[in-house]
Amino acid sequence: MDTKVSVIIPTYNRPQKLEEALDTVNNQSYENIEIIVVNDGSDVSYSTVTALDNPNVRYFKHSENQGACAARNTGIKQASGKFLAFLDDDDKWRQSKVREGINELETSDKDTKVCYSGVIHKNGNGDVKSVKKAKNRGWITDEILLGNFVGTFSNVIIEKEAVLETGLLDEDFPAWQDWEWYIRLSLDHKYTYNKSNNTVHVEHEEERMSSDSTRTESALYKMIDKHTDTARKYGLSKKFQSRCYSTKARYGLTTGNYDKAIQFSLLSLVLDKSNMHGLKILAAALDDGLGYRAIRSVKSLFHYIR
Structure with a gap:
């Protein structure tokens, strides 16, 4: 039987996007997946999200909005899988994403705890803006210090043991939380990747407008x-x-x-x-x-x- 993977999906005021994210996970070729949805204090109803009735979906809700990283940390604490994956509710995975990532981790040496893949970047209209291929593996601290080539949280699969050793995401960071965490993870753990471009990151206008603020x-x-x-x-x-x-x-x-x-x-x-x-x-x-x-x-x- 496949080793259990916990997929953590933070969501805020976007029930339709959550439905699409759940479809992405349910369409994976990998079988043993636990889905953890963390509603970060939304003030809109998620009652129409029929997939939340799925026995493989565990649903948690913050009483107030705390930010996506707080939601991810809640998911990490609740996860029961050996491996953790993250999916933002507006991103997509190709069908082989989880299987190829887990295969890469399980066939690597004991120090390798993080796997990522190439990323296809699309705009809000669905047009491909760029494709970023995975390129670095092993002890990568000196490389990750000089830029986040790994990508967003949606692109990584991590052994939970490594997260417990490194620590949770730093909620004090108003931005760049992924890059900061990847640096810390790299200090004690090796990275690997699969060559497929298995993650699709969709950039929306609200993301662009908020990215160059005081945050x-x-x-x-x-x-x-x-x-x-x-x-x-x-x-x-x-x-x-x-x-x-x-x-x-x-x-x-x-x-x-x-x-x-x-x-x-x-x-x-x-x-x-x-x-x-x-x-x-x-x-x-x-x-x-x-x-x-x-x-x-x-x-x-x-x-x-x-």
Whole structure:
């Protein structure tokens, strides 16, 4: 019999999306799945979600909204499976996602506790924006410090024992909770991946509009404060901080906040002038016609860091 996998689905005010997420899990080729739905204090009814009557579905509700990571932590605490998987209610999995991930973990060495796959990114209209292939395995701390290539929570399958050793998600982080957690997990556990692009991440307008708020700026400084010492052990403190700034700059670019994109990409380049991520974001922001004053700022910066 297949080893039990607990799939944790946080949801908030989106019963229709939850129905679709439950269909995604129920269509998996893997048999032994426990589904844990955590309603994060929704103020709309979920009575129409007929799949909640399924005996394989366990349903929990927060009395008030606490955030998606608090909901995931509730799910982790309630899970009875040997392995944990997470699915945001607006993401999708291909049918082989769980089976291929578990097979990869069960055939890897004892230190390997986390598996991810490639991700297909779509916009709200269902059009494919990009495909991000999985590329790193083993002890990956030095690589994950320089950017979250693993993807969202929907892309990982983790042995529960590793979560108990590493600790729960940090609910104090208003954003970047996945990247922060992946760094901590990488300190004690090896990662692996399967080559299939088994996760479909759907980006909606509300996601884009909220991504470049004070939340990401707060997360930036929390991340630097929490993990710079770790990065220093790998000789990567400045590169890590630079990548944090350029990641923040990317949110500015994708939401049309070009002032922020320029501000934080410049800061990233002061710390590490070889940061191509920051340089590309800066070039893209300037290409959108921010004018002579912005160009002068760039020239001054490169004169300073040369």
